[in-house]
Amino acid sequence: MDSIFSDRITDVPRSFxxxxxxxxxxxxxxxxxxxxxxxxxxxxDALKAAANRVFDTYGxxxxxxxxxxxxxxxxxxxxxxxxxxxxxxxxxNILITSGSQQGLDLLGKTLLNDGDGLxxxxxxxxxxIQAFSIYKARFIxxxxxxxxxxTDRLGSVLRADRPKLMxxxxxxxxxxxxxxxxxxxxxxxxxxxxTATLLIEDDPYGDLRFCGRACTSFKTLAPxxxxxxxxxxxxxxxxxxxxxxVAPDPLMQKLIxxxxxxxxxxxxxxxxxxxxxxxxxxxxxxISRIVxxxxxxxxxxxxxxxxxxxxxxTCTNPDGGxxxxxxxxxxxxxxDLFKLALADQVVFVPGDPFYIDRTGVNTLRLNYSCVDRxxxxxxxxxxxxxxxxxxxxxxxxT
Amino acid sequence: MDSIFSDRITDVPRSFxxxxxxxxxxxxxxxxxxxxxxxxxxxxDALKAAANRVFDTYGxxxxxxxxxxxxxxxxxxxxxxxxxxxxxxxxxNILITSGSQQGLDLLGKTLLNDGDGLxxxxxxxxxxIQAFSIYKARFIxxxxxxxxxxTDRLGSVLRADRPKLMxxxxxxxxxxxxxxxxxxxxxxxxxxxxTATLLIEDDPYGDLRFCGRACTSFKTLAPxxxxxxxxxxxxxxxxxxxxxxVAPDPLMQKLIxxxxxxxxxxxxxxxxxxxxxxxxxxxxxxISRIVxxxxxxxxxxxxxxxxxxxxxxTCTNPDGGxxxxxxxxxxxxxxDLFKLALADQVVFVPGDPFYIDRTGVNTLRLNYSCVDRxxxxxxxxxxxxxxxxxxxxxxxxT
Numbered sequence: 037m038d039s040i041f042s043d044r045i046t047d048v049p050r051s052f053x054x055x056x057x058x059x060x061x062x063x064x065x066x067x068x069x070x071x072x073x074x075x076x077x078x079x080x081d082a083l084k085a086a087a088n089r090v091f092d093t094y095g096x097x098x099x100x101x102x103x104x105x106x107x108x109x110x111x112x113x114x115x116x117x118x119x120x121x122x123x124x125x126x127x128x129n130i131l132i133t134s135g136s137q138q139g140l141d142l143l144g145k146t147l148l149n150d151g152d153g154l155x156x157x158x159x160x161x162x163x164x165i166q167a168f169s170i171y172k173a174r175f176i177x178x179x180x181x182x183x184x185x186x187t188d189r190l191g192s193v194l195r196a197d198r199p200k201l202m203x204x205x206x207x208x209x210x211x212x213x214x215x216x217x218x219x220x221x222x223x224x225x226x227x228x229x230x231t232a233t234l235l236i237e238d239d240p241y242g243d244l245r246f247c248g249r250a251c252t253s254f255k256t257l258a259p260x261x262x263x264x265x266x267x268x269x270x271x272x273x274x275x276x277x278x279x280x281x282v283a284p285d286p287l288m289q290k291l292i293x294x295x296x297x298x299x300x301x302x303x304x305x306x307x308x309x310x311x312x313x314x315x316x317x318x319x320x321x322x323i324s325r326i327v328x329x330x331x332x333x334x335x336x337x338x339x340x341x342x343x344x345x346x347x348x349x350t351c352t353n354p355d356g357g358x359x360x361x362x363x364x365x366x367x368x369x370x371x372d373l374f375k376l377a378l379a380d381q382v383v384f385v386p387g388d389p390f391y392i393d394r395t396g397v398n399t400l401r402l403n404y405s406c407v408d409r410x411x412x413x414x415x416x417x418x419x420x421x422x423x424x425x426x427x428x429x430x431x432x433x434t
Numbered sequence: 435m436d437s438i439f440s441d442r443i444t445d446v447p448r449s450f451x452x453x454x455x456x457x458x459x460x461x462x463x464x465x466x467x468x469x470x471x472x473x474x475x476x477x478x479d480a481l482k483a484a485a486n487r488v489f490d491t492y493g494x495x496x497x498x499x500x501x502x503x504x505x506x507x508x509x510x511x512x513x514x515x516x517x518x519x520x521x522x523x524x525x526x527n528i529l530i531t532s533g534s535q536q537g538l539d540l541l542g543k544t545l546l547n548d549g550d551g552l553x554x555x556x557x558x559x560x561x562x563i564q565a566f567s568i569y570k571a572r573f574i575x576x577x578x579x580x581x582x583x584x585t586d587r588l589g590s591v592l593r594a595d596r597p598k599l600m601x602x603x604x605x606x607x608x609x610x611x612x613x614x615x616x617x618x619x620x621x622x623x624x625x626x627x628x629t630a631t632l633l634i635e636d637d638p639y640g641d642l643r644f645c646g647r648a649c650t651s652f653k654t655l656a657p658x659x660x661x662x663x664x665x666x667x668x669x670x671x672x673x674x675x676x677x678x679x680v681a682p683d684p685l686m687q688k689l690i691x692x693x694x695x696x697x698x699x700x701x702x703x704x705x706x707x708x709x710x711x712x713x714x715x716x717x718x719x720x721i722s723r724i725v726x727x728x729x730x731x732x733x734x735x736x737x738x739x740x741x742x743x744x745x746x747x748t749c750t751n752p753d754g755g756x757x758x759x760x761x762x763x764x765x766x767x768x769x770d771l772f773k774l775a776l777a778d779q780v781v782f783v784p785g786d787p788f789y790i791d792r793t794g795v796n797t798l799r800l801n802y803s804c805v806d807r808x809x810x811x812x813x814x815x816x817x818x819x820x821x822x823x824x825x826x827x828x829x830x831x832t
Contacts, residue, residue, distance in 0.1 A: 040598060040630060042569070045544045045688045048695060071499075078497040084489040091482040099476040099671035101469075134532055134675075138697040145568065146443045166695045170543065171440070200438060232438060273497035275702035277532075290443045297446060297564045299536040303701050304673040 048169045066415035068384045068402040071210065071358065075406075077326050078273050079317065086313035094308055102304035104295045106132025106280070110311040114266065114280055123255055125264075125282050131291050134302045136240060136267040136279035140167035142298065143201070143236060143263065143281070146290040148173050153199030155233070157185065159361070159390030159399065161210045164203050164238070173201070175392045180212065182352060184220030191227050202228070202235045207242040207251065208357025211390045211401040215355055218251050225257035238265040240279075241357035243323050246331035248355050255282070263287070268310055270358070271323055276306050330358060336409035337402065337416060344420025346427055358405040361387070364398040368426060371397060376422040382415045446567045464813035466782045466800040469608065469756065473804075475724050476671050477715065484711035492706055500702035502693045504530025504678070508709040512664065512678055521653050523662075523680050529689050532700045534638060534665040534677035538565035540696065541599070541634060541661065541679070544688040546571050551597030553631070555583065557759070557788030557797065559608045562601050562636070571599070573790045578610065580750060582618030589625050600626070600633045605640040605649065606755025609788045609799040613753055616649050623655035632685075636663040638677075639755035641721050644729035646753050653680070661685070666708055668756070669721055674704050728756060734807035735800065735814060742818025744825055756803040759785070762796040766824060769795060774820040780813045 090098055105111065111130040118125040133139045140163065148154070148171035156165065158177035165175070176193050179186045185204070193199065206216040216224070228235055237254045254262040264282035272278075283291055295301065334354060341351055345362070352361045364370060370386035377383060387399025404412060488496055503509065509528040516523040531537045538561065546552070546569035554563065556575035563573070574591050577584045583602070591597065604614040614622070626633055635652045652660040662680035670676075681689055693699065732752060739749055743760070750759045762768060768784035775781060785797025802810060 040545060040632065041685075041688055042543065042545055042547050044547075045692060048691055073498075075494045075498050078494050080489070080494055080497065083497070084486070087485055087489070088482070091478070091485070096473045096476050096478055097673075099478065099481070099673040100471075100473050101667075101672045134697040134701070137695075141696045145440065147438060147440055149440050149442075163695075163698070166691075170692070170695045234438065269499075274499045275495075275497040277697060277699070277701045287439075290439055293446050293564075294443060294568070297535075297561075297568045298539045298696070299532040299675060300561070301675070303532070303675045303704055306701055306704060 044170050044172055048166060062381075064381050065378075066382045066407065066411055066418065068382070068404070068407065068415060068419075070403050070406050072403075072406050073270050073274060073358070074326075074329060077329060079313070079322055082317050083273070083309065083313055086316060087309045089312050089316070090305065090308045098305045098308050100304070102301050104292050104301045106130070106302060107304065107307035107311060110307050111280070113311060113314055118282070121250070121253075123253060125255075129282055129284065129288055131281045131283065131288065131295060132302050132307060133279045133281055133295070134299060135269060135274070135277040136238060136265045137163050137167065138298070139265040139279055139281045140164050140236075140238075141170070142291050142294045144168050144171035144173070145294045145298070146287065147200060147234070152201070153197050155190065155193060155199050155202035156392060157204060157209065158392065159211050159387060159396055160203070160392070161205055161238070162389060165392070168201075168203070177392045180209065180214055180216075182214055184214070184216035185224055187220065187223045187227060190224060194227055194231055194233060198231070199233055202233055203238065204235060204254070205238045205241070206254070207239055208244065208354050208359070210241070210357070211359055211385070211387065212361040213352045213354030213357055213359045214361070215251060221252055221254065221257055225254060228258045228261050231261070233261060235262050236265060237262055240265075240267040240270050243271050244327055244330060244358070245356040246327055246334065260284070271319065271326065272310060272313065276303075276310065278302065278306060278310055327356070330405050333404040333407065333409060333412060334360065336412045337404045340413045340416035341420075344417050346420070346423060348427070349423060358403055360402050360404065362400050362402060364400070364423070365427065366398055369397045370400040373400070373422060373426050376426055377419055380418040380422050382418040382422070384419070442568050442570055446564060460779075462779050463776070464780045464805065464809055464816065466780070466802070466805065466813060466817075468801050468804050470801075470804050471668050471672060471756070472724075472727060475727060477711070477720055480715050481671070481707065481711055484714060485707045487710050487714070488703065488706045496703045496706050498702070500699050502690050502699045504528070504700060505702065505705035505709060508705050509678070511709060511712055516680070519648070519651075521651060523653075527680055527682065527686055529679045529681065529686065529693060530700050530705060531677045531679055531693070532697060533667060533672070533675040534636060534663045535561050535565065536675075536696070537663040537677055537679045538562050538636075539568070540689050540692045542566050542569035542571070543692045543696070544685065545599060545632070550599070551595050553588065553591060553597050553600035554790060555602060555607065556790065557609050557785060557794055558601070558790070559603055559636070560787060563790070566599075566601070575790045578607065578612055578614075580612055582612070582614035583622055585618065585621045585625060588622060592625055592629055592631060596629070597631055600631050601636065602633060602652070603636045603639070604652070605637055606642065606752050606757070608639070608755070609757055609783070609785065610759040611750045611752030611755055611757045612759070613649060619650055619652065619655055623652060626656045626659050629659070631659060633660050634663060635660055638663075638665040638668050641669050642725055642728060642756070643754040644725055644732065658682070669717070669724065670708060670711065674701075674708060676700065676704060676708055725754070728803050731802040731805065731807060731810060732758065734810045735802045738811045738814035739818075742815050744818070744821060746825070747821060756801055758800050758802065760798050760800060762798070762821065763825065764796055767795045768798040771798070771820060771824050774824055775817055778816040778820050780816040780820070782817070
């Protein structure tokens with residue numbers, strides 16, 4: 037039956053993380069592999085109250101077909117959220133999506149022809165790689181480090197290749213935890229302004245900042261070239277699948293058509309529930325609770341790493357978000373480490389799938405949002421011991 | 435900015451019905467244009483009770499990321515629903531989708547290369563035309579009438595063209611209300627069996643049968659060639675955006691990848707709510723209430739048509755579903771009628787968009803699910819008078 041499939045689906049792999057996570061289901065295993073927000077912080081009671089208020093006061097149209105753009109009042113709150121941060125975004129330029137993964141799908145659908153160039157961060161977000169692979173993007177990796185994106189490389193790529201799209205997670209990136217410094221953002225904007233390349237600024241983690249000041253959005257620095265993606269998954273709950281796109285008018289019109297063709301509209305009742313939840317609760321206070329918890333867990337992980345990891349392993353130290361990124365000595369393999377660590381009942385995500393060409397085999401992603409501090413200490417202890425054994429048998433170390 | 439868009443989105447029009455429905459928002463207008471289930475029949479209290487039971491007893495994972503295939507228990511109920519109808523469907527072959535519109539999108543995504551042949555009913559469902567247009571299907575229209583699909587035409591098309599897909603709504607079709615008789619289904623299956631063409635049986639209305647016996651599913655008649663699409667939109671509520679695909683194993687694997695890339699998974703909490711609703715309530719009794727209401731409304735429309743429409747206008751008389759289909763004399767235009775009718779404060783959907791080549795300008799779709807019997811009588815009276823004026827000035831009539 038294989039021959040009947042479309043070319044676009046044939047080369048897209050199943051989610052690597054999804055496959056790995058199967059191993060994490062054994063209750064004895066400590067998992068740093070997930071990309072999940074912490075369930076203990078979900079505002080369950082407040083969401084129940086909001087849902088009941090919606091049931092009791094909104095009338096029966098909460099159950100009916102609704103507009104493809106999304107619930108107007110919710111889009112209004114999102115516009116207000118941007119206004120408070122100094123970004124002027126009109127309600128008409130906000131499309132509600134079924135999670136920001138759908139934002140990626142709709143952008144691929146409306147913008148990418150086969151083989152169109154797309155700049156992707158290296159390492160880059162797997163969900164974006166998967167979504168854009170479907171539309172047969174030609175990925176052009178540009179390295180990111182704690183100094184931000186490599187602007188020399190970006191400049192030469194934009195001049196030589198005139199890519200249609202550029203995908204970034206500039207705040208507390210998945211997988212690396214890296215944040216682009218403001219100076220780097222201004223350099224990127226200078227390169228971008230005046231070109232036809234559209235920058236997708238995906239910002240699911242931006243509000244989860246543990247320290248320091250918020251950086252400047254590309255929407256401010258390169259307004260004509262920037263599309264924003266937002267999500268309620270990390271600040272409220274992911275299971276509701278609610279996100280949004282902010283796009284300029286002509287693109288917005290195409291995105292609405294693509295949304296109609298894809299699923300008509302996002303669950304209307306749930307949009308009302310999130311709207312009511314945001315009206316009735318102090319979302320900033322809730323976000324502060326998440327930030328306190330994740331910030332403490334990150335610090336516990338950094339402390340444990342300093343204690344248990346060999347000195348030749350380097351790590352990012354993120355100012356927010358859910359992930360940090362470790363690099364083994366260049367010729368060591370995180371895939372080999374994965375087997376050793378699994379035997380010790382601790383798992384993580386090996387880094388190579390985050391690289392288009394599967395380089396970066398010496399890297400790994402560590403999630404700290406779903407694991408309490410004691411478990412982090414124990415898991416990093418186990419992982420440090422596995423790394424010790426790996427490097428002991430390794431040609432680089434003597 | 436136009437040049438940056440993908441080829442696939444450039445030719446897909448905005449929903450014609452969506453544009454028309456704007457006019458229906460004036461409260462004085464009687465609308466037969468909608469495709470909506472009747473809001474008065476939504477089981478609002480039972481859904482509220484189910485939601486609260488889910489909040490109170492399922493635990494916090496109802497808010498978490500979940501599996502791309504969908505909530506296992508809900509898939510189990512769907513499998514059971516098919517078993518009761520004599521169809522053996524394994525849970526593993528059921529994928530939960532964000533409405534059956536997403537089912538269409540995922541099938542297009544996994545199966546269609548540019549220009550692949552796709553047999554579409556004529557008249558055919560606009561949502562399917564829109565979804566498959568995105569993947570640049572080459573539509574091959576085959577006429578349907580109250581005798582079912584034109585099997586002579588289908589046979590020659592399948593022999594000559596070997597289309598990859600064939601899309602059907604064999605029960606109470608949208609837009610026409612037509613149901614394929616069993617003998618016609620057997621003829622279609624005979625033509626199909628042994629070919630590589632995959633038949634998509636989209637069945638959102640099948641349970642809404644006013645009279646007569648259920649017809650045989652293509653899944654029984656041509657099991658290897660049939661993909662089923664189902665939906666809770668017409669039997670519970672559409673705003674929750676919950677549907678499903680039943681697909682054979684190899685296709686299922688590709689659909690899961692496409693689902694991951696499209697939106698990770700469908701809203702998990704809402705899947706739990708629908709599951710709990712189905713467990714706690716007699717869905718068949720609920721469907722009986724819908725059938726009684728729509729059946730009565732259809733009869734009111736037929737009675738009013740017999741009274742108010744000129745004899746040269748013909749209509750289908752559906753055994754179920756939400757629509758009937760009227761044909762004016764061949765050279766009369768339903769678009770002209772639309773203007774006359776709107777002046778009389780009654781609207782419908784002109785039929786030509788349901789034809790790939792925009793023929794069928796003399797046809798129109800009339801929805802009866804959302805309008806009470808008295809309003810139906812008044813609306814059909816107004817429409818009959820508009821038709822009278824149209825035909826008076828028309829060359830066919832003298």
